[in-house]
Amino acid sequence: MDLELNTNLEKIKEILKEVGFHEIKINEKGILEAKMKNGLGRIHILGLQINKNKTYLDVHRDALIHFLFIGVDYKNKPSKICEKIIEHASKKEIKGIISGGTNWLNRKNKALLRGINIEK
Numbered sequence: 001m002d003l004e005l006n007t008n009l010e011k012i013k014e015i016l017k018e019v020g021f022h023e024i025k026i027n028e029k030g031i032l033e034a035k036m037k038n039g040l041g042r043i044h045i046l047g048l049q050i051n052k053n054k055t056y057l058d059v060h061r062d063a064l065i066h067f068l069f070i071g072v073d074y075k076n077k078p079s080k081i082c083e084k085i086i087e088h089a090s091k092k093e094i095k096g097i098i099s100g101g102t103n104w105l106n107r108k109n110k111a112l113l114r115g116i117n118i119e120k
Contacts, residue, residue, distance in 0.1 A: 001078040002101030002108050003057040003085065007094045009049050012057070015088045016045065019081070032057075036081075040064045043081050057085075058107065075102040 005012060009032050013024050016034045021043075024034040032047035038061055046058040059082055061073040079098070086096040101107035 001059045001074055001082055002099040003059055003082045003096060004050075004099050005055050005057065005085075005089055005094055005096040006053050007055060007089070007092075008053070009047060009055060011092070011094065012047055012055050015085060015092070015094075018088050019084050021045070038077065043077065056108065058101070059085075074107065 005015075009026055009030070012032060013026065013034075016024050019036075021034040021036045023036075024032070026032050030049060032045070032055075034045040034047070036043045041061055041063045044060055044062050047055055049055045059078040061077040063072065082098050086098070089096045099108070
């Protein structure tokens with residue numbers, strides 16, 4: 001699921017900690033990666049700061065065994081997490097919007113193997 005927040009990666013990192021993510025990293029390329037256990041799988045977020053005040057997040061749930069779009073939920077469980085993230089962001093006066101991306105074919109992020117590439 002695609003989520004856009006009007007803030008930077010550091011603020012996103014704070015919000016994700018509040019939501020319950022424990023493993024949050026920003027690599028040298030400026031890509032945020034966050035993971036949270038969810039049953040036998042995990043909620044996985046990839047994020048990229050698009051401009052000074054806008055960050056894109058790709059939110060999905062990976063099954064224990066998954067590959068690309070097989071064993072990955074882009075809609076049901078991610079929508080609950082996205083709503084929670086938006087709720088926490090709004091408390092900090094940060095606007096957020098779910099911009100779609102409910103399956104592999106209509107997501108903005110066509111990332112492969114821990115990278116992120118936004119298609120416009």
